[in-house]
Amino acid sequence: MTQLCPTTTYFVYNALLSAVFAKNIGRFAASVAFEVVLLSAPRLKIENLFCERDERILFDQLCFDVEAGEVVQIEGQNGSGKTTLLRILSGLSRNFEGEIYWQGEPVQECAESFRESLLYFGHQPGVKAVLTPEENLRWYASMHPTIDLSKLDYALARVGLTGYEDAPCHTLSAGQNRRVSLARLYLSSAPLWILDEPFTAIDKRGVAEKEALIEEHAAQGGTVILTTHHELAIGDRIRRINLDQLMGTS
Amino acid sequence: MSNIVTKQAEQKLQSGAVKVDGPFWGALKRDLLLSYRRKSDLVNPLIFFLMVATLFPLGVSPEPQFLADVAPGVVWVAALLATLLSMDSLFRSDFEDGTLEQLLLSPQPLFMVVLAKVLAHWMLTGLPLTLLAPLLGVMLFLPGEGMFGLVLSLLLGTPTLSLVGAIGAALTVGLRKGGVLISLLVLPLYIPVLIFGTASIQAAITGLPLGGYLALLGAMLALGLVMAPLAISAALRISVSG
Numbered sequence: 001m002t003q004l005c006p007t008t009t010y011f012v013y014n015a016l017l018s019a020v021f022a023k024n025i026g027r028f029a030a031s032v033a034f035e036v037v038l039l040s041a042p043r044l045k046i047e048n049l050f051c052e053r054d055e056r057i058l059f060d061q062l063c064f065d066v067e068a069g070e071v072v073q074i075e076g077q078n079g080s081g082k083t084t085l086l087r088i089l090s091g092l093s094r095n096f097e098g099e100i101y102w103q104g105e106p107v108q109e110c111a112e113s114f115r116e117s118l119l120y121f122g123h124q125p126g127v128k129a130v131l132t133p134e135e136n137l138r139w140y141a142s143m144h145p146t147i148d149l150s151k152l153d154y155a156l157a158r159v160g161l162t163g164y165e166d167a168p169c170h171t172l173s174a175g176q177n178r179r180v181s182l183a184r185l186y187l188s189s190a191p192l193w194i195l196d197e198p199f200t201a202i203d204k205r206g207v208a209e210k211e212a213l214i215e216e217h218a219a220q221g222g223t224v225i226l227t228t229h230h231e232l233a234i235g236d237r238i239r240r241i242n243l244d245q246l247m248g249t250s
Numbered sequence: 251m252s253n254i255v256t257k258q259a260e261q262k263l264q265s266g267a268v269k270v271d272g273p274f275w276g277a278l279k280r281d282l283l284l285s286y287r288r289k290s291d292l293v294n295p296l297i298f299f300l301m302v303a304t305l306f307p308l309g310v311s312p313e314p315q316f317l318a319d320v321a322p323g324v325v326w327v328a329a330l331l332a333t334l335l336s337m338d339s340l341f342r343s344d345f346e347d348g349t350l351e352q353l354l355l356s357p358q359p360l361f362m363v364v365l366a367k368v369l370a371h372w373m374l375t376g377l378p379l380t381l382l383a384p385l386l387g388v389m390l391f392l393p394g395e396g397m398f399g400l401v402l403s404l405l406l407g408t409p410t411l412s413l414v415g416a417i418g419a420a421l422t423v424g425l426r427k428g429g430v431l432i433s434l435l436v437l438p439l440y441i442p443v444l445i446f447g448t449a450s451i452q453a454a455i456t457g458l459p460l461g462g463y464l465a466l467l468g469a470m471l472a473l474g475l476v477m478a479p480l481a482i483s484a485a486l487r488i489s490v491s492g
Contacts, residue, residue: 090355091355092351092354092355092490092491093490093491093492094487094491095491112357113357115355115356115357116357118355120351120352120355122348122351122352123348124346124347124348124351125347125348126347126348126349126351126352127347127348127349128280128284128343128347128349129347130284130287130288131280131283131284131287135280135283138270138271138276139276139277139280139349140352141270141276142270142271142272142273142275142276142277142280143273143276143277143352143353143356143358143363144352144356144357144358145270145357145358147270149270168287
């Protein structure tokens with residue numbers, strides 16, 4: 001009896017261990033398979049993009065790939081088509097020729113899953129002036145299931161809007177309005193961020209925090225495509241695409 | 251201390267503070283809240299509706315017999331124009347502050363979101379107009395037998411007006427001056443609703459069965475409910491793509 005007890009415990013322990021191990025093996029295999037699929041196709045692939053506006057060619061035969069964990073900064077003068085390019089990539093604008101692939105699939109064919117993975121920060125912050133910051137984010141969450149509202153208080157605190165939860169947005173400053181919209185970055189689990197001038201009207205500390213957030217997102221395997229006239233203090237992950245040079249060489 | 255904080259967080263979770271609305275309810279609640287905060291937009295069409303009814307007898311003739319004859323048409327035309335007047339603002343402010351872009355980038359079905367927006371618009375224009383219409387009927391000496399037809403025809407007709415008008419609003423939202431264009435685009439499509447709406451009131455006054463007219467109005471509403479959100483969604487994508 002005294003001998004049996006440790007043996008049974010041993011067997012039970014062994015069985016448990018192997019079960020946990022097997023489960024982990026399964027999970028590991030699944031994640032490896034997932035990674036392989038992901039790795040085989042770039043996250044976002046742009047092929048021969050052509051866009052013309054008011055009889056002026058903004059870009060022609062524009063090709064680039066964006067991988068997971070990359071930060072891509074689109075550069076160019078005012079009017080060089082940065083915003084237009086971001087609107088095309090996000091699927092808002094259809095005035096272009098060429099192909100865009102999301103994880104190996106043409107983006108038109110996987111529009112829903114693409115939109116699920118996308119967080120877009122546009123020229124206009126997308127904040128209703130008569131609603132409070134909290135109401136604005138709640139509405140956004142009802143439209144975008146990737147938003148985790150349980151972190152709402154945390155996100156508002158991080159963008160420095162604690163105490164303004166119940167103030168209508170028209171009583172806030174321009175920078176604060178943009179911060180309401182930027183709070184989405186703390187709530188969203190979307191892998192692809194497309195940010196059009198996210199730092200406009202944001203103070204220095206806010207910019208530094210957002211830079212850190214962008215870097216962290218990329219480090220976790222996220223992808224960020226952004227435009228800014230700011231010198232980004234993000235390490236070696238960043239890649240720059242200059243629209244002026246592209247037009248100069250072609 | 252930390253215990254208290256987690257407890258509070260738990261209570262918040264349980265009380266549904268982090269509950270997320272579905273796309274339909276989210277959009278409907280937001281639009282109703284927006285109009286509640288901007289009440290002037292709310293009363294504008296109603297005041298227009300009332301003004302037409304008050305000025306008409308002054309401008310044409312205060313004769314009760316004459317007014318009773320034209321009352322169905324006047325009330326319906328006023329309701330139609332009041333709806334048209336309010337149509338331009340349906341997507342305008344969303345377009346200007348960028349929330350329309352976020353709405354179009356949502357993975358949720360745009361059909362439901364658009365339907366919720368039109369429903370909110372109807373609840374704030376068409377429904378009050380319908381409720382106010384009997385008062386206008388009395389002011390214009392509409393015979394008592396016609397009241398039933400008046401309310402029912404407006405109840406079935408005004409949602410159709412909102413749905414069709416929203417197509418025009420979606421098509422013109424990207425343009426700087428869309429107001430005039432909406433009227434031109436939408437007015438021809440409003441005419442059938444107007445014809446069957448006034449005809450059903452006339453039928454009610456003369457004691458004829460009005461089921462046929464109401465059935466036609468209902469059929470137009472059913473068609474609008476199914477088809478218009480598709481057209482509105484497509485039109486919004488084109489307008490934002492601009």
